[in-house]
Amino acid sequence: MKNIIKFIIGAIAILFGLYALIRIIDHKELTVGAFTLTFGITAIIWTIRAIKALSPGSSLRTYAGYFLTSLIFIVLFSIYHSLNTFFKWQQTIGDFMVLPEFMLITIAYMIFVISGYNMYKLGEEFGFQMQAKNIEKRIKNKKKKR
16 A cells, blocks of 8 residues: 555656646657656666566566567667757758658567567467466356356
8 A cells, every 4th residue: 555655646746747847848849758768768777677687598588688678779769759859850951860760669669579479489388278268167157156
């Protein structure tokens, strides 16, 4: 219960802080971009800590590595997008300046696809579909008996 209250207070503080930044700073897109970038960097830090805590060679550590790589590309996308917006590269240099954004986010999604496929294959190999179906049947039978 104590953690939930801390979370709610933290979320409210973040929302008020974001609102204040948007009201004070004239460029809303850059403000939100910088704000969300802090979450991306925080996610990278926590993921690195998680990887260090996981057993070397474990599947979970491998998937955390995929996740970290995707996060890095998403953060790079956010940084480039913010720089592109701030320096107005697309307007001053040309529309091709948006291509690196597309490339970075596409790579991030491709890594997510590879990770998802590998998790699917792992689930097929070690999955518990039959056990899950049996558990589901038992739950339905118990509900019918009531």
